[in-house]
Amino acid sequence: MNMQTTSRLTAAETALVEAFAAQIGEFPGNGAVIGTRDRLLDDLKKGGLPTRRIESWHYTDLKSLLRQVPDVTPVAAVDPITALVDGSKIFSVVQGIADPKASADGIEVAVYKNKLTDGSAVADLAALGNDDAIGRINGSFVRDGFALTIPANIELEQPLELQVLHAGGQIHTRFPVSFGAASKATIIERHRAVTEGAALVSSISDIRLDDDAEVTWIIVQQQGAADTHLGQIRVKLGRKAKLRLFVVNAGGKLVRQELRIDVEGEGAELTLRGVNLLGGESHTDVTLMLGHNVPHTNSTETIRNVVFDRANGVFQGMIRVAPDAQKTDAKMACNTLLLSDDGGFSVKPELEIFADDVICGHGATVADIDSNHLFYLMARGVPENKARAMLVNAFVAEIVEEFEDEKLVEALESVISSWLERHA
Amino acid sequence: MLEIKNLHARIAEDGTEIIRGLNLTVKAGEIAAIMGPNGSGKSTLSYILSGREDYEVTEGDILYNGESILELDPAERASRGIFLAFQYPVEIPGVATMQFLKVAMNEQRKARGEAELTTPDFIRRVKEAAEKLKIDQAMLRRPLNVGFSGGEKKRAEILQMALLEPQLCVLDETDSGLDIDALKIVADGVNALKSPDRAVIVITHYQRLLDYIVPDSVHVLYKGQIIRSGDKSLALELEENGYADIIGEAA
Numbered sequence: 001m002n003m004q005t006t007s008r009l010t011a012a013e014t015a016l017v018e019a020f021a022a023q024i025g026e027f028p029g030n031g032a033v034i035g036t037r038d039r040l041l042d043d044l045k046k047g048g049l050p051t052r053r054i055e056s057w058h059y060t061d062l063k064s065l066l067r068q069v070p071d072v073t074p075v076a077a078v079d080p081i082t083a084l085v086d087g088s089k090i091f092s093v094v095q096g097i098a099d100p101k102a103s104a105d106g107i108e109v110a111v112y113k114n115k116l117t118d119g120s121a122v123a124d125l126a127a128l129g130n131d132d133a134i135g136r137i138n139g140s141f142v143r144d145g146f147a148l149t150i151p152a153n154i155e156l157e158q159p160l161e162l163q164v165l166h167a168g169g170q171i172h173t174r175f176p177v178s179f180g181a182a183s184k185a186t187i188i189e190r191h192r193a194v195t196e197g198a199a200l201v202s203s204i205s206d207i208r209l210d211d212d213a214e215v216t217w218i219i220v221q222q223q224g225a226a227d228t229h230l231g232q233i234r235v236k237l238g239r240k241a242k243l244r245l246f247v248v249n250a251g252g253k254l255v256r257q258e259l260r261i262d263v264e265g266e267g268a269e270l271t272l273r274g275v276n277l278l279g280g281e282s283h284t285d286v287t288l289m290l291g292h293n294v295p296h297t298n299s300t301e302t303i304r305n306v307v308f309d310r311a312n313g314v315f316q317g318m319i320r321v322a323p324d325a326q327k328t329d330a331k332m333a334c335n336t337l338l339l340s341d342d343g344g345f346s347v348k349p350e351l352e353i354f355a356d357d358v359i360c361g362h363g364a365t366v367a368d369i370d371s372n373h374l375f376y377l378m379a380r381g382v383p384e385n386k387a388r389a390m391l392v393n394a395f396v397a398e399i400v401e402e403f404e405d406e407k408l409v410e411a412l413e414s415v416i417s418s419w420l421e422r423h424a
Numbered sequence: 425m426l427e428i429k430n431l432h433a434r435i436a437e438d439g440t441e442i443i444r445g446l447n448l449t450v451k452a453g454e455i456a457a458i459m460g461p462n463g464s465g466k467s468t469l470s471y472i473l474s475g476r477e478d479y480e481v482t483e484g485d486i487l488y489n490g491e492s493i494l495e496l497d498p499a500e501r502a503s504r505g506i507f508l509a510f511q512y513p514v515e516i517p518g519v520a521t522m523q524f525l526k527v528a529m530n531e532q533r534k535a536r537g538e539a540e541l542t543t544p545d546f547i548r549r550v551k552e553a554a555e556k557l558k559i560d561q562a563m564l565r566r567p568l569n570v571g572f573s574g575g576e577k578k579r580a581e582i583l584q585m586a587l588l589e590p591q592l593c594v595l596d597e598t599d600s601g602l603d604i605d606a607l608k609i610v611a612d613g614v615n616a617l618k619s620p621d622r623a624v625i626v627i628t629h630y631q632r633l634l635d636y637i638v639p640d641s642v643h644v645l646y647k648g649q650i651i652r653s654g655d656k657s658l659a660l661e662l663e664e665n666g667y668a669d670i671i672g673e674a675a
Contacts (some may be wrong), residue, residue: 371478376514377524380584381502381532384634390527394518398567402520 015069030119041140056131059314060285067198074169075197085411088159096171098144112145134232138202141322145174159186168197175205179213186216193224202230209241216244223252232258239265247274250419255284263297270299275396278311279423287315292321292328301332316348323354332362425623426450432483439474442468446646453620458627460645474508496530503535507590509581511597516568552610553586574601593624599633611636631663
């Protein structure tokens with residue numbers, strides 16, 4: 001990839017550079033961390049934000065889509081909110097600052113700021129290649145977050161909720177979480193705006209599942225209508241590890257959610273489910289980069305999108321099967337309910353298969369509401385608008401209902417139905 | 425209760441005329457059977473009665489309790505008491521059967537200005553009706569019609585009919601795909617709803633169903649018209665001789 005070094009900076013790029021300069025001396029970090037921040041910002045400045053000419057950003061030209069960057073300071077104060085799932089242990093990051101008192105029995109907790117200050121975070125900060133704009137932005141600006149370690153053989157009864165709240169401004173967080181061998185846990189990563197003020201949020205979760213760990217990780221993105229959300233999850237799966245990754249996008253004006261997953265242990269299993277609820281003039285991009293790197297691993301990916309208004313959505317699903325990763329079984333599907341003539345959704349499946357004994361498939365559909373379904377409901381007396389709402393809800397509820405935990409299903413259904421009530 | 429007058433209707437998309445001057449009157453308390461060979465317009469008639477948009481009425485009228493229903497959408501017709509038991513009930517993944525039943529019952533009640541059912545009252549009604557039709561509770565926990573066998577789907581239709589208590593029931597080939605035991609259960613369900621202020625239209629290919637749901641009148645539909653009407657003996661005559669004679673007479 002060729003970086004353009006001579007082009008003038010856009011308003012957003014200039015604002016980022018200036019925001020960085022204004023915070024020099026305030027960013028937590030030892031010498032090594034500060035040095036890494038400087039290099040990452042320098043790369044960002046030289047390379048600029050990615051444009052459509054960069055393959056992995058082809059459908060989300062960040063340079064032209066990111067018009068402005070809000071001031072660093074928030075517009076209002078924020079208090080933590082109740083957990084999405086009743087009984088969860090909350091780890092709150094309010095306005096970019098992690099709660100130093102957050103803790104849960106049986107797990108090791110460190111606030112990320114301390115890991116920056118003592119330099120132990122420095123290795124995490126590197127970007128994953130030249131097209132990793134999120135890695136660059138986050139690595140330059142990150143201030144806080146939580147580092148969690150769930151020890152081997154521990155089974156957490158209640159979910160942990162990483163609650164990232166903001167009231168505008170710039171929020172840059174990190175969540176390295178490692179799950180010990182044969183541990184079991186559910187993590188809810190929740191990003192939410194509590195006011196209308198515009199925000200720029202970048203957040204990276206760096207998660208590692210050791211052998212036989214079983215983890216459900218749920219990302220619920222409910223940013224405000226003016227917000228930019230740049231999310232990234234980096235995953236490494238050990239032997240026979242099982243990860244169920246569920247992503248709900250129900251907010252934001254400009255959203256990019258990258259899922260960079262490496263399946264590195266034999267017998268490991270990934271279940272990815274995504275629900276994208278798109279309305280207004282928003283742009284939402286979910287980009288999967290999945291590597292099946294060893295033999296005998298499975299994955300299924302199902303993405304459901306609902307598009308209203310003038311919203312635009314993107315799903316890029318790249319699955320790479322390494323040369324010796326025989327017996328890989330991967331199935332990817334992306335289904336879109338397009339409810340507006342002015343909306344759009346782009347799907348780009350990419351299978352790069354270097355092994356010869358694998359099962360890999362993908363499929364994509366785009367449709368309006370099924371008229372047979374609508375007629376059936378109406379013929380039972382359900383008025384048209386209500387029948388439509390039921391069918392849209394059903395389209396996404398189907399994958400939510402795969403969860404066995406009823407409280408979780410209810411919580412996710414309420415996120416979805418409250419969004420639909422506001423948009424349908 | 426129902427008066428169809430010189431009805432002409434066509435498929436909206438391509439203009440193909442299916443119903444060509446159909447006349448039919450069904451009184452309250454009556455069970456009317458409509459029989460006819462494939463392609464005569466039987467299912468189309470059921471869709472037009474329930475207001476499906478894919479068909480256009482070009483001439484004539486449908487009066488229900490003395491008022492034209494042509495301008496009403498399917499939901500409005502349903503809440504006024506018209507019920508269609510589908511030949512092929514659709515599977516709707518993601519819509520829970522119980523939720524659907526509750527919404528349908530309450531929306532109809534709301535449209536009629538009645539109070540919504542309380543949850544315990546609703547559950548009691550469903551339980552009672554389901555038991556009579558030998559519908560398993562496990563079936564009600566599944567998404568609407570999803571994974572139901574042919575017979576289960578037909579029973580689920582009759583369950584909905586029992587719960588919604590319509591005035592005019594249209595059964596579109598409810599016997600198709602049913603074995604004899606399921607047929608009896610479904611017929612019992614329909615007979616249980618028989619009342620002086622309810623009318624039933626049974627659309628069928630075969631006499632078989634009419635052994636269990638005994639009609640007061642039988643009408644032969646051919647090329648979009650009723651070409652002959654009679655009492656239940658007409659159905660037996662058709663069973664014996666087929667449609668050819670009657671079609672020949674009419675031609």
